[in-house]
Amino acid sequence: MTRPTTSSVERLAEEYRALRDAAAVVDLSRWTVLELHGPETRGFLQGVATQDLEKAPAAGTAARTLFLTEKGRPVAHGWVTFGASDTAWILGDEGTLQALKPHLERLRVMEDVEFRGPEGTPTLLGVAGPERDPLAQAIASRAPGTTAVRAAPLSFVLVPSEASPSALPSAVDSRAFEAWRIAVGLPFQGIDFDQDRIATELLLPEAISMTKGCYVGQEVVARTAHRGKLRRRRVGFRFPWGGEPIPAGTELRSGGLEAGHVTSTACEPGTGQGLGMGYLTPDALDMGLDVLAIQGEKSTLLSLHSWPL
Secondary structure, three states, X not given: OOOOOHHHHHHHHHHHHHHHHOOEEEEOOOOEEEEEEOOOHHHHHHHHEOOOOOOOOOOOEOEEEEEEOOOOOEEEEEEEEEOOOOEEEEEEOHHHOOOHHHHHHHHOOOOOOEEEOOOOOOEEEEEEOOOHHHHHHHHHOOOOOOEEEXXXXXXXXXXXXXXXXXXXXXXXXXXXXXXXXHHOOOOOEOOOEOOOOOHHHHOOHHHOOOOOOOOOOHHHHXXXXXXXXXOOEEEEEEEEOXXXXXXXXXXXXXXXXXXXXXXXXXXXXXXXXXXXXXXXXXXXXXXXXXXXEEEOOEEEEEEEEOOOO
């Protein structure tokens, strides 16, 4: 394996610092972009999304939401933004590509809503960091028809598919983005969650409205949020980086007992520490004992942190 040069290591650290402390562009061209169009678009989304979309989001902004099965299992995690003429866009990570559109088509009964994408829809860029919105607006101003969308924890730029590649800015290294998204607690579908989980286990309160009316999966969300006991809770952690990631699925133990598993890990550029995401039982969290990642005879002590790590 080729060792990175000192300059490449420094550049990676600089890009990561930009993502955390300033603003930088991330390549989301493999993410999912769906367009919904029709007079009943907003009402349809209100009934299938966990977020209250009846009046929000405002123009030029996106609301974070989950799309669930009737049993409260997460099909997709994404952002919804509304445009003119009864149009809405759903932006989701690469894992939503195969699942989200069929899910929405199944739930459409009589609503006057049409779906387009992900083929032929705009190219998606992300902008992360506390100064992300001015940078997103600057990028949008360079190419006709490009739209900047304010959101959290990253904002978006929708670029027409026919736009010249020269109009697009350079993106940070994917390793810097991977470390950043774990540091801020951004879960990816098919990696950090699937339909074996319940929506409330993801601990994404900013994506779930607890006051809106009926939506698909609401009964399970309400029951587990207010009266039920979760089997697992998504957590973030740091650990001593030993040169290799902790594999996804690695068992976590606490007090000598099986307590959860790892979903994602990455090296934090510039610090030499490891960042990770996974799930733990509420009992393990409540006891406050050491949490170990177990790889055969090797164990790694994890330090649990709230996000951002």
